[in-house]
Amino acid sequence: MTKSTSTLNAGDPVISLHNVSKWYGQFQCLHNVSLDVGKGERVVVCGPSGSGKSTLIRCINRLEVHQEGQIVVKGLEMTDNIKSIDAIRRNIGMVFQNFNLFPHLTVLENLTLGPTLTRQMKKADADELAMHFLRKVRIPEQAQKYPLQLSGGQQQRVAIARSLCMEPEIMLFDEPTSALDPEMIKEVLDTMIELAQSGMTMIVVTHEMGFARTVADNVVFMADGRKIESAPPEEFFGNPREERTRAFLDQILKH
Amino acid sequence: MLDANPAYRQRPSRRMRDILYSESFRTAIYQIALAGAVGLLGLFLYQNVIENLQRQNIATGFGFLREISQFEIGETLIEYSSRDTYFRALVVGLLNTLKVSAAGIVLATLVGFCVGIARVSNNWLLQRIATGYVEIVRNIPVILQVIFWAAVIRNLPAPRQALDLWGTGFLSNRGLTVATPASDPAHLWMILAFVAGVALMVAGDRWAKRHREATGRHVDILWPGLALIVGLPLLVWLAFGAPHAISFPERKGFNFAGGSTVSPEFVALMTGISLYASGFIAEIVRAGIQATPKGQVEAARSIALRPRFIMRYVVLPQALRVIVPPLTSQYVSLIKNSSIAVVVGYPDLVNIGNTVMNQTGQAVEAIAVMMLVYLIVSLVTSTLMNLYNRLVAIKER
Numbered sequence: 001m002t003k004s005t006s007t008l009n010a011g012d013p014v015i016s017l018h019n020v021s022k023w024y025g026q027f028q029c030l031h032n033v034s035l036d037v038g039k040g041e042r043v044v045v046c047g048p049s050g051s052g053k054s055t056l057i058r059c060i061n062r063l064e065v066h067q068e069g070q071i072v073v074k075g076l077e078m079t080d081n082i083k084s085i086d087a088i089r090r091n092i093g094m095v096f097q098n099f100n101l102f103p104h105l106t107v108l109e110n111l112t113l114g115p116t117l118t119r120q121m122k123k124a125d126a127d128e129l130a131m132h133f134l135r136k137v138r139i140p141e142q143a144q145k146y147p148l149q150l151s152g153g154q155q156q157r158v159a160i161a162r163s164l165c166m167e168p169e170i171m172l173f174d175e176p177t178s179a180l181d182p183e184m185i186k187e188v189l190d191t192m193i194e195l196a197q198s199g200m201t202m203i204v205v206t207h208e209m210g211f212a213r214t215v216a217d218n219v220v221f222m223a224d225g226r227k228i229e230s231a232p233p234e235e236f237f238g239n240p241r242e243e244r245t246r247a248f249l250d251q252i253l254k255h
Numbered sequence: 256m257l258d259a260n261p262a263y264r265q266r267p268s269r270r271m272r273d274i275l276y277s278e279s280f281r282t283a284i285y286q287i288a289l290a291g292a293v294g295l296l297g298l299f300l301y302q303n304v305i306e307n308l309q310r311q312n313i314a315t316g317f318g319f320l321r322e323i324s325q326f327e328i329g330e331t332l333i334e335y336s337s338r339d340t341y342f343r344a345l346v347v348g349l350l351n352t353l354k355v356s357a358a359g360i361v362l363a364t365l366v367g368f369c370v371g372i373a374r375v376s377n378n379w380l381l382q383r384i385a386t387g388y389v390e391i392v393r394n395i396p397v398i399l400q401v402i403f404w405a406a407v408i409r410n411l412p413a414p415r416q417a418l419d420l421w422g423t424g425f426l427s428n429r430g431l432t433v434a435t436p437a438s439d440p441a442h443l444w445m446i447l448a449f450v451a452g453v454a455l456m457v458a459g460d461r462w463a464k465r466h467r468e469a470t471g472r473h474v475d476i477l478w479p480g481l482a483l484i485v486g487l488p489l490l491v492w493l494a495f496g497a498p499h500a501i502s503f504p505e506r507k508g509f510n511f512a513g514g515s516t517v518s519p520e521f522v523a524l525m526t527g528i529s530l531y532a533s534g535f536i537a538e539i540v541r542a543g544i545q546a547t548p549k550g551q552v553e554a555a556r557s558i559a560l561r562p563r564f565i566m567r568y569v570v571l572p573q574a575l576r577v578i579v580p581p582l583t584s585q586y587v588s589l590i591k592n593s594s595i596a597v598v599v600g601y602p603d604l605v606n607i608g609n610t611v612m613n614q615t616g617q618a619v620e621a622i623a624v625m626m627l628v629y630l631i632v633s634l635v636t637s638t639l640m641n642l643y644n645r646l647v648a649i650k651e652r
């Protein structure tokens with residue numbers, strides 16, 4: 001952890017991907033992707049299904065292993081060293097499309113598992129921290145329930161709170177609203193907007209273009225495992241450079 | 256629609272109709288009818304049997320249980336001779352059934368879990384071997400497997416040429432004979448010390464959990480706990496002057512003297528029924544592990560949980576829920592399978608019940624007793640397992 005801060009200069013990106021490539025067997029799903037994310041920056045990643053968006057952000061906390069290129073998080077390079085993997089994961093929260101809450105634990109236990117086991121917090125402190133974040137996502141009254149007793153939107157907010165309990169500096173979201181009914185999408189997006197306003201560094205894979213417009217500093221468009229284009233939202237939506245980006249936006253903004 | 260008709264509403268039979276057409280009334284009626292039918296059938300069968308027995312001049316009732324059995328039993332857990340009653344003979348049989356079932360369940364669970372985990376291992380060879388094992392033990396009838404093991408043991412050398420297990424015991428067609436410590440008063444105290452050690456470890460585990468909750472610091476009590484469990488009996492043993500006399504088996508005539516012997520019938524039956532069950536248990540374990548969604552492990556990784564915490568707090572609790580219910584039925588079926596003991600001559604409940612039946616001619620009563628006993632044993636087993644399962648069930652809406 002000391003290494004991560006010592007090699008980081010002010011203004012350096014907190015996440016830096018350099019020519020990252022990845023294969024599943026013979027199939028190359030990431031082609032030389034490079035991406036820099038500064039502190040407090042919000043990046044939205046979009047692109048057609050199967051274009052490698054999930055794979056890209058899952059490489060950042062090593063749920064997937066990249067084969068070529070470099071991934072550096074806060075000055076610490078991601079290698080197969082378990083110490084650095086651990087240090088990086090502590091600093092990165094991740095929210096999944098399917099929530100992935102632990103169904104056998106109560107909401108409160110879901111939230112305190114990381115703090116007590118990984119951060120070695122006292123149970124009382126962990127409980128307090130968990131309640132703090134449950135209030136942030138506006139469901140403190142659900143603390144003693146089990147995940148499957150909650151609505152999808154509530155479950156996703158619990159998942160966000162669970163990540164926040166690790167007090168990470170970076171949050172990754174992989175299509176956090178794609179599994180939700182329309183009326184629940186807003187409550188989750190609102191939570192994410194508040195998080196963005198608090199200065200969290202975020203990479204969000206989503207097709208919610210309204211969210212991208214209001215929150216993103218940068219929008220990245222991916223196709224076929226390649227980063228096609230990256231621009232601030234006004235430019236990205238108003239004047240996309242690439243033909244494929246335009247085709248994609250036409251399709252997604254039609255309705 | 257009918258409600259809208261005021262004339263209908265005023266009819267006095269309205270209440271009656273409500274009852275007649277209500278779901279709960281219908282359900283009750285069907286149940287009463289079914290119970291009545293079953294009762295009548297039972298009565299018919301009972302009278303039929305009684306009439307037949309009376310025609311053949313066979314006494315009915317359970318009075319025979321108090322008569323003297325006049326047969327010996329080769330393997331008993333409690334004192335028994337041919338001058339004891341049929342009742343005691345049946346109890347001996349029941350205890351033998353429980354003995355072979357308990358040992359079988361332990362062996363089947365150990366082998367089943369190991370093979371089940373091997374089935375999902377990344378080691379290609381190990382996985383193939385485990386798969387082959389499962390296919391073989393599951394698909395050969397259990398009775399054949401028991402006969403097979405009996406044949407294997409029968410073909411072992413006689414005691415005179417017994418396989419010498421490096422001085423600790425012998426394997427022969429008389430079963431497995433192993434060296435055991437010569438009996439000594441220290442042993443009782445050592446067992447008590449062992450129990451105390453286990454109790455202390457459990458208490459230590461509770462303390463460690465509270466300590467972790469209070470301070471956030473982990474205390475691993477595994478090694479101190481194991482040290483206690485091993486150390487306390489050891490201390491007692493030393494305090495008693497370290498009695499180390501061991502009764503070694505020796506060849507003597509056509510058999511062995513000293514040591515303890517497990518009978519070939521027991522070994523054959525236990526091996527057969529437990530390996531058969533282990534194949535099914537392995538599949539249950541494999542399914543349980545694979546049923547825990549990949550996303551659970553990914554979520555645990557992304558909050559930086561260490562692998563052993565992921566196994567302990569995320570995967571295992573969920574896998575066990577999937578494993579326990581089918582595991583219960585494997586245990587129950589293993590207990591029932593032990594009733595094929597007669598093919599190798601192991602004196603279990605059915606084997607002895609059979610003898611009792613032949614001697615007394617009271618087939619109906621003897622079979623009723625055996626059925627009742629198996630029913631009780633199986634129900635107790637599944638009740639215990641269900642209780643465990645209810646304790647850990649996932650709460651849904």
Ligand SMILES: Nc1ncnc2c1ncn2[C@@H]1O[C@H](COP(=O)(O)OP(=O)(O)O)[C@@H](O)[C@H]1O
Nearest residue numbers: 024027029047048049050051052053054055056
């Ligand atoms: N575990 C895997 N094994 C093989 N191929 C995979 C695996 N995961 C993803 N892929 C493939 O990699 C490509 C990128 O997938 P993904 O990153 O999930 O895309 P996206 O999130 O943009 O929809 C897809 O073609 C997908 O089929």
Ligand SMILES: [Mg+2]
Nearest residue numbers: 053054055175
């Ligand atoms: Mg995806």
